[in-house]
Ligand SMILES: [Ca+2]
C-alpha cells in the first residue's frame with residue numbers, strides 16, 4: 001500500500017515533469033524504471049519493483065486525497081539528501097530518496113520527520129524536481145523507519161500530487177482540491193419537535209398535547225429558526241431523519257423521531273416534503289450554514305411494506321440476545337425492527353440511490369450514520385467510499401458508534417472508512433467526572449488516546465443527545481457542574497455538538513423529555529456561556545485542531561494545555577496554579593471566563609503571540625522526563641503472586657505476557673516502573689493463585705498519571721476483589 005502510493009506519485013512526476021530525457025508522458029500500462037532509496041539504502045527490487053505498471057496514467061486518478069492532512073502538514077524544507085546517481089541502475093529513469101528520522105517524543109506520541117526528494121537522471125548529477133517534508137506520529141517506541149513510511153504514506157501521496165498539480169497547472173486547468181470549510185459547531189434538531197412552520201402539512205395523527213404523538217414540527221420551521229441557531233454560534237444543523245416515515249403509533253409510540261422509515265426514497269410530507277428540504281438547504285447556504293442529514297441503513301419501520309415486497313432483502317427475524325455476538329448484533333432485529341441485509345447487492349443499490357437523491361439538494365455539509373454497530377464494516381467501507389466522492393464539502397461522514405473504548409472507536413473509524421465519529425469515550429469520561437464527581441484522570445486517559453486517531457480534531461464531542469439524558473438532568477440539576485461540563489466540552493478538540501434545547505435549559509431523561517418540544521427561551525445559565533465559548537472557535541484553529549497536553553491530572557483537578565502554532569489555551573479544573581512554561585509567561589494572556597461568563601471551579605486562559613519554537617522546546621523538555629512509579633500492595637497472602645497489567649506497553653498493553661510481576665518482601669508486594677510525564681495509565685492487578693489460575697481485579701480500572709517527580713501508590717490487598725477473567 002505504502003509503495004503503491006509512493007510509486008504512483010513518481011509515475012505522475014515523470015509524466016508531468018516531462019522528464020527531459022524522454023519526451024513522452026507516461027501512458028496507461030507503460031512500465032517506468034525507478035530506483036528507490038530509503039534512508040540511504042537502496043531498496044531491493046522485490047516487492048518494490050523498479051518497473052511498475054501505470055494502472056491509470058492520468059493525473060490524480062489513482063491517488064486518494066486528504067485535503068485536511070496535506071494542508072495541515074505542509075511546510076517547506078530543504079532535504080540534505082543527495083542520491084548517488086552512479087548507484088542507480090542503468091535503466092532507472094528517476095531516483096526517489098526518502099528519509100525518516102525520529103524527531104521527538106511529545107504528547108504521548110513519537111514524532112518522526114519524513115523528508116524526500118525526487119530526482120530525474122537527466123544529467124549525471126541528476127536534477128531535483130520535487131521536495132516533500134512532513135511529520136508523522138507513531139504510538140510505540142519500538143516502531144521503526146518502515147512504520148514511519150507506512151504511517152506517512154497517505155500524506156506523502158497527497159503531497160506529491162499537490163506539488164505535481166502545481167507544477168503542471170499551466171497545461172492542465174483542473175480545479176483545485178476543494179478545501180474543507182470549517183464546521184464551527186453542530187446543532188441537533190429533532191424536526192417534529194423543533195418548530196411548526198406550516199400547520200397545513202400536519203398529518204391526521206398530529207397531536208401536540210400527546211407526548212408520544214407527532215407535534216407538527218417541519219423543515220419550514222427549521223428554516224424559520226436558523227437565525228436562532230446561528231446566533232448561538234452553531235453553523236451546521238443535524239436534522240433527525242427526514243424520510244417518509246411510519247404514521248401510526250407502535251405500542252403507543254409515534255414515529256415522530258424519523259427512525260422508523262417507510263420509504264427511503266421520499267421525504268416525509270408532514271415535514272414539508274422534498275421541496276421544503278431543498279428550500280431549507282438554500283436558506284442555510286445563504287446564511288453560510290449547512291445541513292447534516294441523518295441516514296438510516298440498518299432497518300425499516302414496523303409498518304414499512306418493504307419486508308413484504310422484498311423478503312429476500314431482510315435478515316431472518318431474530319432478536320439480539322447476546323450483545324457480544326457480532327453476527328447477532330449485525331443481523332438481529334434492533335428493538336424488533338425489520339433488519340436489512342446489506343450484503344445483498346440490491347439493498348446496497350436501493351440505499352445508495354436513496355442517499356444520492358437525498359443529498360442532491362443545496363447546503364448539505366455531511367451525513368450522520370445511524371446504528372453503525374448493527375451494519376457490517378464491509379457495507380460502511382463501500383458506502384463511505386462512495387459518499388466521499390459524492391458529498392459536497394465539507395463532507396462530514398459521522399458515524400454513531402456507542403462505545404466508550406477508545407481502541408474500539410479508533411478501529412471503527414478506520415475500518416469503516418468514516419471521517420468522524422461521536423466521541424463516546426470522552427462523553428462517558430466527562431459526565432462521570434463533572435456530573436458524578438468521579439476521577440478526573442479518566443478524561444486525561446481519553447485525551448491521551450488521541451494518538452490512536454488520524455484526525456482527533458474531526459471527532460464530534462457532546463454532553464447529551466436525543467438518546468441520552470439532558471445534560472442538566474445528567475448532572476443531577478447541579479447548574480455549576482453543568483456549566484463546567486459544557487465549558488470544558490467547548491474548549492476541547494473536535495467539533496462540538498449541541499442538542500436543541502440545551503441553551504433553553506431543558507431537562508429530563510425519559511424518551512418524551514429528551515425529545516420534548518423546543519422552547520425558544522434563553523436559559524440564563526447556559527445560553528450566554530455557549531455563545532461566548534463558540535465565538536473564539538470561529539476562524540480559530542486552536543480549539544478544534546490544537547494538540548491537548550495534560551499538564552496535571554488527579555481525582556479532582558485537571559490541567560490541560562491546548563496548543564496550535566502561536567496560540568495556546570490553558571483549561572484548568574480545580575487548582576490552576578503552576579504553569580511551567582516561560583514561553584507562556586511572555587505571551588499575551590486573556591482570561592476567557594470572567595464576570596458574567598465566570599464558571600465556578602473552571603478557569604480558561606487564551607495565550608496569543610506565543611513564541612511557538614520556545615514553547616515546543618519547553619513541551620519536549622516537560623514530556624521527556626521518565627519518573628519512577630512504585631506500586632505497593634500491603635498485607636498480601638504468602639501464597640500466589642501478583643501482577644500489574646495496564647494499557648501502556650510497559651504494562652503489557654492489557655496482555656498478561658507483558659505484565660509486571662510484583663516482588664514480595666514480608667507481606668508487601670512491590671513493583672517499580674519508569675513512567676512518562678503527562679501520560680495517563682489505566683491498570684489493574686492480576687492475582688495468580690497457587691494453582692496457577694489468573695484472576696483479574698474486579699471493578700473499574702485504576703489510573704496513574706505521570707508527574708515530574710517519582711511517585712508511589714499504595715493499595716491494601718484486603719480491599720481488592722478478584723474475578724476469573
Ligand atoms: Ca407542520
Ligand SMILES: [Ca+2]
Pocket residue numbers: 298329330331332339340374375
Ligand atoms: Ca443489522
